Amino acid sequence: MxxxxxxxxxxxxxxxxxxxxxxxxxxxxxxxxxxxxxxxxxxxxxxxxxxxxxxxxxxxxxxxxxxxxxxxxxxxxxxxxxxxxxxxxxxxxxxxxxxxxxxxxxxxxxxxxxxxxxxxxAPDTFLGAGIQTCLDIIHSGVIGRPIGATAFMTNHGHESWHPDPEFYYQTGGGPMFDMGPYYLTALYALLGPAMRVTGRTAISFKQRTVSSSKKNGQLIDVEVPTHVTGLIDFASGAIGTIITSFDVWAADLPRIEIYGSKGTLSVPDPNTFAGPVRIRLAGEQDFHPVDMDRPHQENSRGLGLVDMARAWREGACDHRASGDLALHVLESMHAFHQASDENRHIYLKTSFTQPAPLERDACY
Ligand SMILES: NC(=O)c1ccc[n+]([C@@H]2O[C@H](COP(=O)([O-])OP(=O)(O)OC[C@H]3O[C@@H](n4cnc5c(N)ncnc54)[C@H](O)[C@@H]3O)[C@@H](O)[C@H]2O)c1
CATH class of the missing domain: 3.40.50.720 (NAD(P)-binding Rossmann-like Domain)
Structure with a gap:
């Protein structure tokens, strides 16, 4: 080859x-x-x-x-x-x-x-062992029909450690545009495209004080929402809730959970390729870990690119970390903000073909 x-x-x-x-x-x-x-x-x-x-x-x-x-x-x-x-x-x-x-x-x-x-x-973390195992579980029917999902990314911003944190609070920044791609890409890879979204956003703190060493004490004017809450109506009928925030001092929330008619799937951090993957079915007392027999648990950044290179060599267009998926994520991120500004639901214009599971023996 x-x-x-x-x-x-x-x-x-x-x-x-x-x-x-x-x-x-x-x-x-x-x-x-x-x-x-x-x-x-x-x-x-x-x-x-x-x-x-x-x-x-x-x-x-x-x-x-x-x-x-x-x-x-x-x-x-x-x-x-x-x-x-x-x-x-x-x-x-x-x-x-x-x-x-x-x-x-x-x-x-x-x-x-x-x-x-x-x-x-990017991101291509959804091609890692963790989220691919979640996809296997959903496809197997173990948790039944997915009815809902939650995704949470909360912290108090990055001015306490980042030497130049201004961009997080300027146009193009904010928690949704910074981290939303990981969470939304994982949700869409697992549950398919959204039909419409709505959202509420806030700038809870109008100024930020840098406490990292280089610019310690400097003030940052916050230009973009830093607390972004979204609701997602998936085309499948499932309902998703997402919170991305730089305004939360502490939280005890999962990263992503998928709620099925027969049980709940706990999805690993979508900013990694690894697990743990856990499930808890109706009637069980606790979550239990799922064995992961898929490759790519370590940081495999570039996997989406090599899958695209494979499609290019084959003259195909079935690569998984596709522009269509990324565009749907981009439209969703804008739509949460627009929905909040305009007090309404936004019907999405873009869509994508849900990426097929990675072949277990794919030779990359
Ligand atoms: N750093 C991370 O941990 C991380 C993680 C995930 C994703 N990303 C994404 O990766 C991208 C890059 O992030 P980064 O942290 O490496 O940024 P960076 O600022 O460290 O690197 C970007 C590089 O691109 C170069 N560059 C900018 N414009 C260019 C141009 N027109 N032509 C040629 N070179 C140009 C810059 O000189 C710089 O060296 C961003 O989109 C970011 O969202 C970064």
Whole structure:
């Protein structure tokens, strides 16, 4: 099998785990070039992970030895870089979120389709052993028909530890856009698309005081909601509740639970690939752990990309961490906020095909 040749744009924090996995773990791909606005960063990563070439961004996306581009720039750069890659005739896989605005997300989908290219996006944690085991359990019927789900991501923001926390409180930030992609992608992968959503949002604290060392004492004006509550009507009929918040000092809540007609499934942290997975059926006294016999329990970032590379080699379009799924997540995140601003339910315009379970013997 010819390896798919990956070019990576953006060599910051998250690039290390991608480069490690793409150069050492997944045999079906090879990294042929890296680029970054700060060339020193690209050179460092190339040296560390044995990538043969460091290129300018524009050169990389036109390079004949790059089949597929991985966009690991910051969210502000997602749309522009993806647009350039698709315009250059190559498929692109981007870190979350697909883009900041819904319009840009829709435009990328249209461009990819127009040019006959694949568009994929993180997170791919739902392809890990934990959430794939949950999918097996739902498909097996053990918990019966899913009737509801909850997802909770609560903390008190990041100004106590992050050296430059301003962006969390500016447009494009907030808890839903920061962490919602993990929770919503997991819910949608497990339960299928949403039909409509509503939400309530609040800015509970108008200013934040930084207590991390570099900017200790500085004030941040909060521009975006930091307490975001959503209700999701799934097309299947199940009802979901999600809270993402930077305003909660303490909570004793699960990450994700799926409520079925015969019992409850406790889903692991969707920001990881691992377990634990637990279930408690009607009549049982407690939750009990489920054995996980699936691969990819460790940090397998890049799994969605290699699944997309597989589809690209096969001339197929059935890859799982798809642009359609990421677009549905993006539309939902905007819709929770819009529903709150306008006091109404929002019917979603986007949808996606629920990703098939990963084949157990898939050779990536
Ligand atoms: N850091 C994490 O733990 C983490 C986890 C999950 C997802 N992500 C996502 O990964 C993406 C990157 O995050 P990060 O933490 O690595 O950010 P980062 O700021 O550490 O790295 C981004 C890199 O992209 C480069 N860059 C920006 N615009 C560019 C352009 N136009 N051309 C070439 N290079 C450009 C920057 O110079 C920088 O080196 C974000 O979308 C983020 O949401 C990050």
């Amino acid at each position: 010819e390896k798919t040749r990956i070019g990576v744009i953006g060599c910051g924090n998250i690039s290390s785990i991608y480069l490690q996995n793409l150069t050492q773990r997944f045999a079906s791909v090879t990294v042929t070039a890296v680029a970054d606005l700060i060339p020193e960063r690209a050179r460092e990563k190339a040296e560390k992970y044995g990538v043969p070439r460091v290129l300018e961004t524009d050169a990389l996306l036109h390079d004949p030895e790059v089949d597929l581009v991985l966009n690991l720039t910051t969210p502000q750069g997602h749309y522009a870089i993806c647009h350039q890659v698709l315009s250059a005739g190559k498929p692109v896989y981007v870190e979350k979120p697909l883009s900041i605005s819904l319009e840009h997300g829709l435009a990328l989908k249209t461009l990819a389709r127009h040019n006959g290219l694949l568009l994929g996006a």
